[in-house]
Amino acid sequence: xxxxxxxxxxxxxxxxxxxxxxxxxxxxxxxxxxxxxxxxxxxxxxxxxxxxxxxxxxxxxxxxxxxxxxxxxxxxxxxxxxxxxxxxxxxxxxxxxxxxxxxxxxxxxxxxxxxxxxxxxxxxxxxxxxxxxxxxxxxxxxxxxxxxxxxxxxxxxxxxxxxxxxxxxxxxxxxxxxxxxxxxxxxxxxxxxxxxxxxxxxxxxxxxxxxxxxxxxxxxxxxxxxxxxxxxxxxxxxxxxx
Numbered sequence: 469x470x471x472x473x474x475x476x477x478x479x480x481x482x483x484x485x486x487x488x489x490x491x492x493x494x495x496x497x498x499x500x501x502x503x504x505x506x507x508x509x510x511x512x513x514x515x516x517x518x519x520x521x522x523x524x525x526x527x528x529x530x531x532x533x534x535x536x537x538x539x540x541x542x543x544x545x546x547x548x549x550x551x552x553x554x555x556x557x558x559x560x561x562x563x564x565x566x567x568x569x570x571x572x573x574x575x576x577x578x579x580x581x582x583x584x585x586x587x588x589x590x591x592x593x594x595x596x597x598x599x600x601x602x603x604x605x606x607x608x609x610x611x612x613x614x615x616x617x618x619x620x621x622x623x624x625x626x627x628x629x630x631x632x633x634x635x636x637x638x639x640x641x642x643x644x645x646x647x648x649x650x651x652x653x654x655x656x657x658x659x660x661x662x663x664x665x666x667x668x669x670x671x672x673x674x675x676x677x678x679x680x681x682x683x684x685x686x687x688x689x690x691x692x693x694x695x696x697x698x699x700x701x702x703x704x705x706x707x708x709x710x
Contacts, residue, residue, distance in 0.1 A: 509568070582677070
């Protein structure tokens with residue numbers, strides 16, 4: 469796994485990627501190497517305001533290792549950290565410590581990867597599936613992505629379009645508050661939904677990855693346990709507090 473280091477970098481861009489969710493692009497330090505699925509610590513330097521939650525947060529790296537910029541995405545809660553990040557002038561300097569984490573794609577291409585995410589938990593998986601398409605990996609990848617409504621789902625269209633670039637990748641978004649215009653899956657991710665799509669993977673034993681709010685991670689882990697999925701085949705990352 470890559471060794472972590474500290475870097476000073478600059479804010480280059482920000483944009484809304486879903487209702488209440490923003491993505492931030494930073495200049496990527498030339499010395500920074502990371503694996504798809506890892507995360508970083510972002511530290512504000514002398515911010516104009518602070519609060520009890522402090523000036524440091526951990527964020528999954530949304531960008532893939534080959535991409536030029538370093539991108540994170542977050543739900544915009546009303547905290548001093550988020551207010552500063554939202555209003556900081558472009559070119560503002562920040563400190564980054566990276567990389568950390570081991571929510572990375574397994575090496576064995578004969579075993580399918582089943583990625584289960586909700587809301588902002590999509591961030592490490594966006595890096596993984598973009599990287600897989602870029603590297604032309606032969607892993608079978610199934611990405612299940614649960615949100616209330618399409619407008620709440622960051623990177624929804626991009627994740628769908630990646631199916632055209634990677635024949636081994638299948639994207640399954642599902643919405644829990646159905647709309648007449650929505651043609652995809654509905655309801656929460658469950659074992660029946662997963663099994664329906666995994667039929668195409670044959671008898672190969674999948675490895676499961678779960679990222680999202682703690683209650684979702686716990687619920688999906690319990691669902692997989694009841695389905696007799698080996699605990700060694702389940703990897704999780706909780707997004708607490710955003």
